[in-house]
Amino acid sequence: MSRVAHLLFGIVAYGVFLGVFLYLIGFVGDLAVLPRTVDHPASALAPVAAIAVDALLILVFGLQHSIMARAGFKAAWTRIVPEAIERSLFVLFASAALVLLFLFWQPLRGDVWDVRGTLGAPLLWVVFGAGWGIVLLSTFLINHFELFGLSQVWNQLRQRPAAAPVLRQPLLYKLVRHPLYSGFFIAFWATPHMSYGHALLAVGMSVYMLIAIVYEERDLVRMFGQDYEEYRGRVGKLAPRLRRAR
């Protein structure tokens, strides 16, 4: 019974994540039909207080992601929660951190740039869409259903052992080591209207991703040893290397 309950839990967590991911695209893109976005509604707080609230929200997201992704945390956590739903719980906590950000984000007025109504605007929207496309594609290249916890609950239902970790290098992973994060960088920065609030979100998320890469690569070296060292020596971090490493 618990195997079926775990499967249902995994499916619900995945559904929640999908909804939150779609809302995130609209939130960052300041989609007018949404009740709250990176730029709307205007904040009632003084700018310094608004920046403090926003920074705290980004920190909560960053800490949740960084702590719950570490091997040491997972080892301790799976003494309390079933191993099969550990990833689904990660996905639910990550979704909760994003919902908090959507609910309490304080837009900041003032523009870093505003090219709406110019030829640059449609171009930037295309780049914005491409960024989210790269994020989604990367999840499938690395293993979408494992990344979001579905493989784990499915394997448990079928009483199959968890698959051993594999160092993947298909398509985009041949060009850069972190295409998913490259996609997020593009999606957060490519906008025709960069308000101060949007810039704060883009800077905060960029800093988080740069830190996350350091910790993630430590784990990857521990997992894959020399194979990952060799991959790191050959392939760029977020952008393709122009010259081949010798």
Ligand SMILES: C[S@@+](CC[C@H](N)C(=O)[O-])C[C@H]1O[C@@H](n2cnc3c(N)ncnc32)[C@H](O)[C@@H]1O
């Ligand atoms: C959110 S994904 C991000 C993947 C990668 N940093 C990127 O930006 O495309 C994080 C998970 O991917 C795993 N991972 C990262 N690179 C990998 C690779 N080349 N092959 C297999 N797993 C990888 C990490 O161990 C971690 O569990």
